[in-house]
Amino acid sequence: MRLKKIFIVNFLIGILSLCTVFLYAQNPIIQTKFTADPASLVYDGRFYVFAGRDEASEAGKWFNMKEWRIFSSADMVNWTDHGPRLKALDFSWANADAWASQCIEHNGKFYWYVSVNHKEIKGKAIGVAVSDNVLGPYVDVRGSAIITNDMTPNGGDFDDIDPSVYVDEDGQAYLFWGNGKCKYVKLNADMISFSGEIMDVAVPKFGEAPWIHKRNGIYYLSYSSSLPSTIEYCTSKSIHGPWEYKGRLLETVENCATSHQAISLFKDRWYFVYHNGKLETGGNHRRSVCIEELKYNEDGTISKLTSSSLGIHNAMNTINPYSKIEAETIALSSGVQTVDYDNSTVCITGINNNDFILIKNVDFGKIGATKFKASVSSEDDLGAIEIRLGKPGGELIGVYKIPNTGSFKKFQEKVINHKKIVGVHDLYFMFKGSSSNNLFDFDYWVFEQ
Numbered sequence: 001m002r003l004k005k006i007f008i009v010n011f012l013i014g015i016l017s018l019c020t021v022f023l024y025a026q027n028p029i030i031q032t033k034f035t036a037d038p039a040s041l042v043y044d045g046r047f048y049v050f051a052g053r054d055e056a057s058e059a060g061k062w063f064n065m066k067e068w069r070i071f072s073s074a075d076m077v078n079w080t081d082h083g084p085r086l087k088a089l090d091f092s093w094a095n096a097d098a099w100a101s102q103c104i105e106h107n108g109k110f111y112w113y114v115s116v117n118h119k120e121i122k123g124k125a126i127g128v129a130v131s132d133n134v135l136g137p138y139v140d141v142r143g144s145a146i147i148t149n150d151m152t153p154n155g156g157d158f159d160d161i162d163p164s165v166y167v168d169e170d171g172q173a174y175l176f177w178g179n180g181k182c183k184y185v186k187l188n189a190d191m192i193s194f195s196g197e198i199m200d201v202a203v204p205k206f207g208e209a210p211w212i213h214k215r216n217g218i219y220y221l222s223y224s225s226s227l228p229s230t231i232e233y234c235t236s237k238s239i240h241g242p243w244e245y246k247g248r249l250l251e252t253v254e255n256c257a258t259s260h261q262a263i264s265l266f267k268d269r270w271y272f273v274y275h276n277g278k279l280e281t282g283g284n285h286r287r288s289v290c291i292e293e294l295k296y297n298e299d300g301t302i303s304k305l306t307s308s309s310l311g312i313h314n315a316m317n318t319i320n321p322y323s324k325i326e327a328e329t330i331a332l333s334s335g336v337q338t339v340d341y342d343n344s345t346v347c348i349t350g351i352n353n354n355d356f357i358l359i360k361n362v363d364f365g366k367i368g369a370t371k372f373k374a375s376v377s378s379e380d381d382l383g384a385i386e387i388r389l390g391k392p393g394g395e396l397i398g399v400y401k402i403p404n405t406g407s408f409k410k411f412q413e414k415v416i417n418h419k420k421i422v423g424v425h426d427l428y429f430m431f432k433g434s435s436s437n438n439l440f441d442f443d444y445w446v447f448e449q
Helices: 002-024
Strands: 035-043 046-053 067-073 079-087 094-096 101-106 109-118 124-131 164-167 173-178 182-186 199-201 208-215 218-224 231-236 244-250 262-266 269-276 288-294 332-334 337-342 345-349 356-363 369-378 383-389 395-401 407-421 424-433 441-448
Touching (some): 046 101, 109 164
Antiparallel strands (some): 046 067, 101 109, 262 269, 369 407, 383 395
């Protein structure tokens, strides 16, 4: 009898542990779309992730990628989807495949280097689009590829992919790329052309996805091995090498044969961005971006990483609920998706009964909030948003009943009164309704004191 009780207690503890992991898991960081090949950029107090969008069907046997999206966070926990900011067909000389990319800021401009399929020259090529703003619009000012596979002898169809640019402390920029063999070249001051010879980089186990970062005078070159991919790294005292192999950063990831990483310093901490296939119905061609904190040893080597569900779960700072917050700013979600009404408007859609959005670390202050305003659209009035604190079944603060706006493209603001909220809370929007279809679309929200 005692053994039976112990078994039941342990079983219940296990269930509670699973619930806790679900509620606090932060990986993958984007749950509303399949995203892959992440690159990171730190700018103006925010951590940006530039990622391709996987659009393959669940039964798809190859990549279907047409656009790159931008996501950002000020706290590494709540992430905003800024929508598709560049597409493969934005390059007039390309005809397909928004493969891996990287965006950097240099001298007040943003340069987005991408892998696409060339219309006229067989195989993949590298292009670059330029903007004065991190969110674009981005324009192919060259009007042609910067790298094509006829620039090197015996070029293969997939040789010229995965561009990565590093600007050294002296202002000189370098473009790294490659598949099977790593290459690099010096960029000119205009950042959209190069001069000099294309050089090979001698590193072991190189597959693709080179990424350069520098710490304490040491250059780090990380990259993906051949399939099934692991992430390896080398170090050097010079960006020109020689490179010394230091080991493996990450083993093969869950439910995905490829791997692709980025490493950036943000608010005195180093972060490792990568993808796996862990989302429901995910896989090799339906991948998802994740983040882990990177740790260094005293000798400058990097501690090996473990791909985790927990990820980065402690917010660096708080969310201000008294400024307009886009509904697609999310720490964790269940069931919902995002929809793009144009290049700058992203909304939450696919909302059904018991779906939810979590926003962590929302600071209502000492005065507190008593009113809630949201912009929504719907073709009926069968939906509602329950505002809860702390957990999905936490204290109910108020209920926002969705009006019939006549169309999903016609948004309407509405204000409700609710119980007073003070202090810092994790905020849950629990979606309720009796319709079997999408209940409503959700654009933005704000609280009032």
